[in-house]
Amino acid sequence: MKVIDHLNSAEKTLFSFEILPPLKGKSITSIFDGIDPLMEFKPKYINVTYHREEYIFKERANGLLEKIAIRKRPGTVGICAAIMNRYHVDAVPHLICGGFSKEETENALIDLQFLGIDNVLALRGDSIKTESTFRPHPEGHSYAVDLIKQIIDMNHGNYMTEDYQLEATDFCIGTAGYPEKHFEAMNLTTDLQFLKAKVDAGAEYIVTQMFFDNDKFFAFVDACRAIGITVPIIPGLKPIKTLNHGTFLPKVFHIDIPEALSKELLKCKTNDEVAALGIEWGIQQSKELMAKNVPCIHYYTMSNSNEVRTIASNVF
Numbered sequence: 001m002k003v004i005d006h007l008n009s010a011e012k013t014l015f016s017f018e019i020l021p022p023l024k025g026k027s028i029t030s031i032f033d034g035i036d037p038l039m040e041f042k043p044k045y046i047n048v049t050y051h052r053e054e055y056i057f058k059e060r061a062n063g064l065l066e067k068i069a070i071r072k073r074p075g076t077v078g079i080c081a082a083i084m085n086r087y088h089v090d091a092v093p094h095l096i097c098g099g100f101s102k103e104e105t106e107n108a109l110i111d112l113q114f115l116g117i118d119n120v121l122a123l124r125g126d127s128i129k130t131e132s133t134f135r136p137h138p139e140g141h142s143y144a145v146d147l148i149k150q151i152i153d154m155n156h157g158n159y160m161t162e163d164y165q166l167e168a169t170d171f172c173i174g175t176a177g178y179p180e181k182h183f184e185a186m187n188l189t190t191d192l193q194f195l196k197a198k199v200d201a202g203a204e205y206i207v208t209q210m211f212f213d214n215d216k217f218f219a220f221v222d223a224c225r226a227i228g229i230t231v232p233i234i235p236g237l238k239p240i241k242t243l244n245h246g247t248f249l250p251k252v253f254h255i256d257i258p259e260a261l262s263k264e265l266l267k268c269k270t271n272d273e274v275a276a277l278g279i280e281w282g283i284q285q286s287k288e289l290m291a292k293n294v295p296c297i298h299y300y301t302m303s304n305s306n307e308v309r310t311i312a313s314n315v316f
């Protein structure tokens with residue numbers, strides 16, 4: 001079933017979460033170990049993140065450095081199929097522009113359709129770690145909106161490969177939104193215009209970047225509605241967990257820690273104290289969001305379900 005249908009038929013706020021594929025070499029049971037404790041909260045769908053290749057430099061015998069691409073985590077297709085097979089819930093693979101030619105994207109989507117996976121979260125992806133700005137694949141897409149257009153084309157039966165007849169796909173597409181602005185955007189206004197372009201191109205719902213200040217989310221929703229974005233907007237929450245999250249999360253995800261939270265964070269001496277604070281903050285955030293009837297709350301587990309489980313047991 002499609003995410004949009006789950007959202008439209010829900011009578012109360014839904015619970016959803018995303019997992020990271022494990023590092024290569026681990027088995028599928030490590031995924032199940034992260035999902036099992038969260039199944040009692042009846043997620044209608046589970047997202048699986050995608051991690052593109054990284055580059056390392058190896059010194060050769062002649063002293064020259066060789067640039068080598070390595071994939072640390074497996075792709076999403078097999079993991080999504082395994083999740084759907086085991087739990088009978090929908091899986092939502094994240095599909096990114098970075099590292100993919102249009103043809104590779106088409107092939108990935110054909111694989112997903114073949115396996116009965118009819119949801120995708122369409123993203124641009126970030127730059128690779130050794131580069132400061134995002135560089136698209138020479139035969140790929142520069143922005144998520146272009147990826148969305150390709151998927152919609154396939155939904156209309158228009159493939160790149162015209163040699164043989166393929167059935168139209170029927171993907172439900174989600175897209176990303178940033179209550180505190182995407183870090184590359186000139187300002188929130190242009191960021192919202194580009195978000196609207198993604199929705200106009202065919203994205204049926206928005207999932208937000210994590211945030212710790214609900215007021216920023218509510219203001220974001222109001223700003224979206226004011227420019228004519230009418231699709232469901234799903235807040236993304238991540239429980240703060242370690243002492244270094246106070247600097248790590250703003251640096252990596254370009255978000256603010258609100259003063260009330262930073263004040264409490266500075267009092268913490270251990271990671272356990274931070275985790276307890278993160279759970280309490282996450283419960284309060286979730287309760288307030290649910291009181292405002294958000295369609296779903298999406299939790300970033302980072303493949304550690306403990307804190308999300310405690311939050312969910314208090315609010316779902």
Ligand code: FAD
Nearest residue numbers: 049050094123124125126143144176182184185191194209
């Ligand atoms: P876009 O919508 O393409 O926007 C990127 C930037 O370009 C923005 O600043 C936007 O304002 C601007 N822009 C958009 N269109 C245009 C245009 N036509 N002309 C000029 N500027 C434009 N990354 C991963 O690698 N794997 C994941 O699994 C993953 N999952 C994520 C899940 C969620 C819910 C979120 C919020 C993010 C996720 N990301 C993931 C991170 C995401 O890939 C990065 O934030 C990336 O930098 C932007 O992706 P996007 O799809 O929002 O890009």
